[in-house]
Amino acid sequence: MGKVKSLISAFKERWDAFYSSWPEPVKRAAVPGLVAFFFLASIFFPAWGIINLYWQQVLIYVGINIILTLSLNLVNGYMGEFSVGHAGFMAVGAYVSSILTVWVFPKLGLSQYTPYLFPLALIIGGLAAGLTGLVVAFPSFRTRGDYLAIVTLSWNMIVKSVLENIEAIGGPRGFMGMPKLTSLAWVYVWVVITIWLIRNLVYSNYGRGALSIREDEIAASLVSVDTRTVKIVTFMIASFFAGIAGGLYAHVLVFINPKAFSILKSTDILVMVYLGGIGSIGGSILGATVYTVLLELLRPLQVWRWVIGPLLLVFLMIFRPHGIMGMREWKFLMPPEERPESWRKERELFVLPKLASAKANPLNPEK
Amino acid sequence: MPILKIRGLTHYFGGLRAVHDFNLDLEEGELIGIIGPNGAGKTTVFNLITGVYRPTAGEIIFNGHNLVGKRPEQIISLGIARTFQNLRLFKNLTVLDNVRIARFSRLKYSPVEAMFKVGNRVRESEKETRLKCLELLEIMGLADKADWLASGLPYGLQKRLEIARALASEPRLLLLDEPAAGMNPAEISELMELIQWIRREFGLTIILIEHQMKVVMGICERIKVLDFGETIAEGPPAEIQNNPRVIEAYLGEEAVV
Amino acid sequence: MQTFFQQILNALQLGSVYALIALGYSMVYGIITLINFAHGDIFMVSTYVAFFVGSALMAYAFKLPGLITFLLTMLASMFFTAFLAVMIERFAYRPLRKAPRVSAVITALGVGLFLENFTLATIGPHPRFLPPIIPVHRFTIFGIATSNIQLIIIFVSAIVMFLLDTIVRRTMVGMAMRAISWDKFTVPLMGVPMDRIISITFALGASIAAVGGTLYGFVYTIDPYMGIRIGWWAFISAVIGGIGNIRGAMLGGYLLGLVEIFTPVILPSSTYRDFVAFSLLLLLLIFRPYGLLGRPVTMKV
Numbered sequence: 073m074g075k076v077k078s079l080i081s082a083f084k085e086r087w088d089a090f091y092s093s094w095p096e097p098v099k100r101a102a103v104p105g106l107v108a109f110f111f112l113a114s115i116f117f118p119a120w121g122i123i124n125l126y127w128q129q130v131l132i133y134v135g136i137n138i139i140l141t142l143s144l145n146l147v148n149g150y151m152g153e154f155s156v157g158h159a160g161f162m163a164v165g166a167y168v169s170s171i172l173t174v175w176v177f178p179k180l181g182l183s184q185y186t187p188y189l190f191p192l193a194l195i196i197g198g199l200a201a202g203l204t205g206l207v208v209a210f211p212s213f214r215t216r217g218d219y220l221a222i223v224t225l226s227w228n229m230i231v232k233s234v235l236e237n238i239e240a241i242g243g244p245r246g247f248m249g250m251p252k253l254t255s256l257a258w259v260y261v262w263v264v265i266t267i268w269l270i271r272n273l274v275y276s277n278y279g280r281g282a283l284s285i286r287e288d289e290i291a292a293s294l295v296s297v298d299t300r301t302v303k304i305v306t307f308m309i310a311s312f313f314a315g316i317a318g319g320l321y322a323h324v325l326v327f328i329n330p331k332a333f334s335i336l337k338s339t340d341i342l343v344m345v346y347l348g349g350i351g352s353i354g355g356s357i358l359g360a361t362v363y364t365v366l367l368e369l370l371r372p373l374q375v376w377r378w379v380i381g382p383l384l385l386v387f388l389m390i391f392r393p394h395g396i397m398g399m400r401e402w403k404f405l406m407p408p409e410e411r412p413e414s415w416r417k418e419r420e421l422f423v424l425p426k427l428a429s430a431k432a433n434p435l436n437p438e439k
Numbered sequence: 440m441p442i443l444k445i446r447g448l449t450h451y452f453g454g455l456r457a458v459h460d461f462n463l464d465l466e467e468g469e470l471i472g473i474i475g476p477n478g479a480g481k482t483t484v485f486n487l488i489t490g491v492y493r494p495t496a497g498e499i500i501f502n503g504h505n506l507v508g509k510r511p512e513q514i515i516s517l518g519i520a521r522t523f524q525n526l527r528l529f530k531n532l533t534v535l536d537n538v539r540i541a542r543f544s545r546l547k548y549s550p551v552e553a554m555f556k557v558g559n560r561v562r563e564s565e566k567e568t569r570l571k572c573l574e575l576l577e578i579m580g581l582a583d584k585a586d587w588l589a590s591g592l593p594y595g596l597q598k599r600l601e602i603a604r605a606l607a608s609e610p611r612l613l614l615l616d617e618p619a620a621g622m623n624p625a626e627i628s629e630l631m632e633l634i635q636w637i638r639r640e641f642g643l644t645i646i647l648i649e650h651q652m653k654v655v656m657g658i659c660e661r662i663k664v665l666d667f668g669e670t671i672a673e674g675p676p677a678e679i680q681n682n683p684r685v686i687e688a689y690l691g692e693e694a695v696v
Numbered sequence: 697m698q699t700f701f702q703q704i705l706n707a708l709q710l711g712s713v714y715a716l717i718a719l720g721y722s723m724v725y726g727i728i729t730l731i732n733f734a735h736g737d738i739f740m741v742s743t744y745v746a747f748f749v750g751s752a753l754m755a756y757a758f759k760l761p762g763l764i765t766f767l768l769t770m771l772a773s774m775f776f777t778a779f780l781a782v783m784i785e786r787f788a789y790r791p792l793r794k795a796p797r798v799s800a801v802i803t804a805l806g807v808g809l810f811l812e813n814f815t816l817a818t819i820g821p822h823p824r825f826l827p828p829i830i831p832v833h834r835f836t837i838f839g840i841a842t843s844n845i846q847l848i849i850i851f852v853s854a855i856v857m858f859l860l861d862t863i864v865r866r867t868m869v870g871m872a873m874r875a876i877s878w879d880k881f882t883v884p885l886m887g888v889p890m891d892r893i894i895s896i897t898f899a900l901g902a903s904i905a906a907v908g909g910t911l912y913g914f915v916y917t918i919d920p921y922m923g924i925r926i927g928w929w930a931f932i933s934a935v936i937g938g939i940g941n942i943r944g945a946m947l948g949g950y951l952l953g954l955v956e957i958f959t960p961v962i963l964p965s966s967t968y969r970d971f972v973a974f975s976l977l978l979l980l981l982i983f984r985p986y987g988l989l990g991r992p993v994t995m996k997v
Binding site: 148152154156210211214215217218219221222223226227229230232233234236237335336339342346375376378379381382383385386389390393 | 725729730731788791792795796797798799800801802803805806807808809810813814816817924928931935965967968970971974975977978981982985
């Protein structure tokens, strides 16, 4: 283990040295440039046959899982809550967006526009899921810990049960007929959007509010944090993105049934969050990728796949509950103004000059 | 007009009477102390003022606002801040974040604005917050450690950080709960100077709970003594020191200055 | 009218099983404040043990009277299940005693899922029936149809619950269990072997669930995913009764038996049962989170 660690830190040093040798404009353009490159790749590589259909499918699942993991990390990782029924929100998004593309759009005579209306269907699915997020947000005002776990699990079960009872959308037999609109390019776009929006949220007032609730909810309320609003916002945004992921999922599988959104699915998402690391966007990306690829590689084992997943979760919780990147973040994902170097610079440029002319205080008598 | 007016404050925990008929008229700019043996109800009074508990009976008026029934964050937003007996910092957050959090209610942008980051409102408010908090940290001698985790600070600096966090919300009334706990004599003297300095500098009214008599007798203008929830004495330090009831009830730690 | 009483008996039968399982949830929560989400799956394992032991006994020892076979099967199931539960506590939960709550909750979920899928992978998904160790005799009393099995279930469960109540209230072990649930920190300082008492609690909870499992297997089919269905209903029973409260678990169990039997009578379709049960739970958690017989806990700031 030590050997691996020293290898990693040696690599990090080399990389830091290399990175700091770049001129400023190159540094600024690096991340947007890569994002653009991968976007083009997601369109052309499949078209040119560089990535075969199988790996396209795998990458699409990786993308969907990244969105799911990021959304759950908001609630469980940043806000420290116990939401263990996330698949329920995914289900809402999946069904609502499918109803739109299969029934509503054709009914409105918009069938030939459906591929262009796909984002709209996803967003409406996400909004519906976001609204259901309120159902677990309100109980979270009064209960924490185990009780909230029960509430969220119950909600997951209720959603599944309700879906099984609505014959119009297939009941337990499922719902199909969606056009296969989810492509690698679409998934990539949504992953980038999700990372961008969640990153911005996390480094804002609301992100700090969520973190303070995790650290000490009572102290948070006693430093003016409106915990109720923060909880509502966080739960709703998390459910929204789970709904988007659900919509993408429905339109790549072109068949959904309530069983797909059971507690087994919720546990999968939990594994990815805790594997990658709580409170870390990079961690969520890593966790989702590693877990999805791992399960894919284990596919030949068939039913034993589902034995490995939970076992992995248990080992994770016992030996490394913070995951790969718990509460740490990749530099390039942090907004520039939130990096320590930036704070140091602001201190030099703005704060020190301003206070140089101030009167002495007991802590700095020489000033 | 007193900035804080408390009448008949009484609170029961089930069958246990924690505070009984606590009264206070606090003028702006005063620095008063609340002392008493452990379990006398001092922290409970703070908790009642800041809305952690809803008082069984009584009235609390701050700056013309009735505090009873309001939630803690509403009360804090009206201009009250506090520190805690056992330090309640956000351990896994940075020093700067701990301080910034106290300005939560002053940041008025919506989540959607935060996520899409368009327009200037988010960027400007965040910058203003950062600079104000860095300034505060600089004054408190913590700015060079702004990116440290709160848990990485030594105890003395953690106590200072909690005070910085309390000041960040620009309060009018500051409630300090045993700020001198765990300090040595040199640190205590420094603390006494600091408290008086921030009172002048930030125009604060301060209520102090303390066991260290040096602090209480040294800087408080007025002292209230609690025992089993009852107010057993009230007055300037000289009177309290010689009050037989106080001495009888409270053979506290540094009992003599 | 007779149908009504028949249904009451059915509800008691089902409710007894729920109550037995709910006890396990409550006892574990009472002692280490952990919701053992794996408990339903432990119950499922107990039914499979009963199935294998019962089938083996029937095949190779058919000369034994039914009652003896029944008792042996139940005891084997109790023993093995208790052992499994103690192992789970020792290796999955004990390392997490000082860890944040979320780790323990998630671990419990993981253990449960592991048990389900492991059983599925090794034994297969087809539902099974326990062999007819005690042949079924149906008869009517006062016009109410019932069977010997049904009465056995109801009475054996009641006896076991009474025994447990006695153990908890009248023995040293029981006193230790109650003490630990009140104050985890002082009790070890008084010389009470906490680890051992916790293991005993797990073993007790599991063996009682195994009683329920053996009885359940006589009437219903068993499959690897039954832990989710039955376990969750038993869990809801425990929470409704007041989790951590032993009598609450019993009350909750019978209540939920009534819900399960009478919901299809009131609502159009039996598929609404899950929905009703979970909605009840949700509502209760919002308005009275500590359950019917539980008490609210205040926290020091």
